[in-house]
Amino acid sequence: MWFFYVVLWEVVAIKRYLLKRLLYLLPVMMGVSLITFGLINLAPGDPAEVILRAGGAEPTREAVEALRDELGLNDPLYVQYGRWLWQAAGLDLGKSFRTGQPVAAEILCRFPATLELTCAAMALVVLSALPLGILAALYRHALVDHLTRFGALAGASMPGFWLGLMLIYCFSVKWGLLPVMGRGGIDHLILPAVTLSFGMAATYARLLRASMLEVLGQDFIRVARAKGLAEKWVIGRHALKNALLPVVTMLGLSFGHLLGGTVIVESIFAWPGVGKFCLDAIFNRDYPVVQGYALFMAVVFVVVNLAVDISYRLIDPRMRLSDKM
Amino acid sequence: MDHMLSRKVGGNSVIMLSLPTWLRRLLADRLAALGVLLLAGFILVGVFAPYLAPHDPVAVELGKRLLPSGEVYPLGTDHLGRCVLSRLIWGTRVSLSTSFLVLITIMWISIPYGMLAGWCGGRVDNLLMRLVDTLLAFPRLIFALVIAGMLGPSLTNVMLALGAVSWVRFARLIRGLVLQVREREFVLAARGCGTSARRILFTHILPNIIGPLVVLATLDMGWLILGISGLSFLGLGAQPPTPEWGTMLNDSRPYFQVAHNLMLYPGLAIMLAVLAFNLLGDGLRDVLDPHGFTRRR
Numbered sequence: 001m002w003f004f005y006v007v008l009w010e011v012v013a014i015k016r017y018l019l020k021r022l023l024y025l026l027p028v029m030m031g032v033s034l035i036t037f038g039l040i041n042l043a044p045g046d047p048a049e050v051i052l053r054a055g056g057a058e059p060t061r062e063a064v065e066a067l068r069d070e071l072g073l074n075d076p077l078y079v080q081y082g083r084w085l086w087q088a089a090g091l092d093l094g095k096s097f098r099t100g101q102p103v104a105a106e107i108l109c110r111f112p113a114t115l116e117l118t119c120a121a122m123a124l125v126v127l128s129a130l131p132l133g134i135l136a137a138l139y140r141h142a143l144v145d146h147l148t149r150f151g152a153l154a155g156a157s158m159p160g161f162w163l164g165l166m167l168i169y170c171f172s173v174k175w176g177l178l179p180v181m182g183r184g185g186i187d188h189l190i191l192p193a194v195t196l197s198f199g200m201a202a203t204y205a206r207l208l209r210a211s212m213l214e215v216l217g218q219d220f221i222r223v224a225r226a227k228g229l230a231e232k233w234v235i236g237r238h239a240l241k242n243a244l245l246p247v248v249t250m251l252g253l254s255f256g257h258l259l260g261g262t263v264i265v266e267s268i269f270a271w272p273g274v275g276k277f278c279l280d281a282i283f284n285r286d287y288p289v290v291q292g293y294a295l296f297m298a299v300v301f302v303v304v305n306l307a308v309d310i311s312y313r314l315i316d317p318r319m320r321l322s323d324k325m
Numbered sequence: 326m327d328h329m330l331s332r333k334v335g336g337n338s339v340i341m342l343s344l345p346t347w348l349r350r351l352l353a354d355r356l357a358a359l360g361v362l363l364l365a366g367f368i369l370v371g372v373f374a375p376y377l378a379p380h381d382p383v384a385v386e387l388g389k390r391l392l393p394s395g396e397v398y399p400l401g402t403d404h405l406g407r408c409v410l411s412r413l414i415w416g417t418r419v420s421l422s423t424s425f426l427v428l429i430t431i432m433w434i435s436i437p438y439g440m441l442a443g444w445c446g447g448r449v450d451n452l453l454m455r456l457v458d459t460l461l462a463f464p465r466l467i468f469a470l471v472i473a474g475m476l477g478p479s480l481t482n483v484m485l486a487l488g489a490v491s492w493v494r495f496a497r498l499i500r501g502l503v504l505q506v507r508e509r510e511f512v513l514a515a516r517g518c519g520t521s522a523r524r525i526l527f528t529h530i531l532p533n534i535i536g537p538l539v540v541l542a543t544l545d546m547g548w549l550i551l552g553i554s555g556l557s558f559l560g561l562g563a564q565p566p567t568p569e570w571g572t573m574l575n576d577s578r579p580y581f582q583v584a585h586n587l588m589l590y591p592g593l594a595i596m597l598a599v600l601a602f603n604l605l606g607d608g609l610r611d612v613l614d615p616h617g618f619t620r621r622r
Contacts (some may be wrong), residue, residue: 041473
């Protein structure tokens with residue numbers, strides 16, 4: 001019976017927390033939509049004129065006026081905003097000036113490519129940071145330790161676009177090992193993913209090292225060793241499990257940053273994702289696409305961060321305890 | 326010498342950050358000292374660019390395209406026959422001055438904003454921080470890209486865009502610091518004496534929160550340099566023939582099969598400049614921000 005109440009309490013607490021977080025999302029989303037709506041006003045010139053110019057001909061005054069009426073640009077701003085928000089809520093982000101296709105559909109069909117790149121980079125970060133971080137913590141001041149330190153410093157300072165170009169030069173042009181650009185099999189994915197993940201991998205190796213060192217100094221590790229547990233279990237099960245917790249949270253938050261970094265990588269490697277799409281749109285002055293991209297990325301970013309926050313609370317019991325008190 | 330310095334610093338554990346002391350502590354950190362050295366080098370190169378550059382950075386000589394390194398052109402020439410070394414040297418001036426200008430602008434916005442939020446508290450704070458939260462909801466680079474893209478390609482627009490996305494973090498940091506400091510005794514004493522809020526904020530609180538602020542500013546300079554060169558690389562920032570590192574990289578993209586050194590040097594310049602600020606920032610953090618307000622998440 002007692003146990004039942006504890007479980008019930010737990011469920012209620014988490015539900016309340018979820019509700020609170022979701023409610024908190026509302027004003028942020030409103031703000032995001034307001035800012036995105038305002039973006040179009042940054043563009044020089046009248047949108048109606050831009051659309052007509054995109055057709056090629058010099059527009060007449062009457063034609064511009066007619067289109068302004070048609071697009072509702074003569075309505076007061078709040079009416080325009082309301083209408084735009086209503087449409088955006090129904091996933092209608094307007095039509096591309098250039099292709100005439102709905103923006104939302106265009107973005108959605110390109111997003112998997114970007115997601116693939118981001119996930120590959122994330123996998124690389126985890127796969128390289130995990131062993132490097134553990135080794136750096138176990139062999140302090142050894143070669144591995146210095147390597148990760150140097151990598152973290154260089155990675156934080158190195159421009160990703162330069163790293164990408166250098167990688168292309170070495171692996172594709174000089175040695176001809178990997179394809180230069182485009183999307184295809186796994187070999188196409190390697191260079192962009194390495195470019196995107198390089199700095200972050202080293203940073204996480206450092207982070208894991210610090211976290212490991214902190215955990216290794218605690219009493220329960222001494223107990224584990226004192227009871228004669230093999231070192232591989234002490235490190236692999238007891239220490240790593242506890243050291244990973246803070247790292248995992250930040251990893252989740254970094255997902256958004258990786259997603260943000262895709263623009264440049266996609267541009268270098270001609271990766272057909274949303275970032276490249278937006279970049280092309282910028283140079284074509286295809287404003288609805290740029291606007292849609294901003295809104296889409298902000299929403300993804302916010303949702304990912306929220307998901308990470310919530311899952312962290314589910315993983316770490318200590319967080320739940322602190323909420324109750 | 327180094328050893329003596331560190332011993333002296335170790336003995337003086339009271340955190341009295343008078344200028345010579347913190348400078349001495351900073352320079353005792355070997356990596357930070359390297360950062361200072363690098364940065365001093367870049368600043369000198371930027372300031373004396375007209376005297377250091379062997380050639381005119383924008384002078385086109387089509388007869389001397391894509392030359393390798395040689396005596397007349399130490400780092401060779403680019404696709405229009407311009408001296409790469411001279412362009413790099415002038416590029417130092419462009420990168421450092423633009424990012425510094427953006428930083429100053431950010432300070433102008435974020436210091437009053439953050440202090441207002443922290444000092445007033447309550448509803449004002451709530452409202453001001455809502456805006457900050459909203460702006461933080463956008464990935465930083467993407468937001469800058471979109472703003473710069475909407476405004477149209479130019480160096481000024483890139484600076485505006487980077488400023489618009491970067492002030493938020495400063496505002497949040499400043500607000501948090503003010504919240505902490507405003508309950509301290511010396512602030513209460515000043516209030517008791519009837520000192521005006523503005524005077525308290527600028528003469529009592531600001532000097533007490535300047536440490537973490539300087540650290541964040543130094544680290545952000547590195548990010549700004551990366552941002553400016555990155556957006557320029559994408560073609561949104563400095564337009565040719567401006568000698569800017571990112572633009573140089575972008576210009577050399579079509580030629581990198583025949584002249585890969587064209588790409589090598591601008592990238593190295595960016596990396597070293599950013600590294601200088603990162604090293605200095607990390608060193609400064611140990612000295613000026615012992616509580617770790619600016620620790621990277």
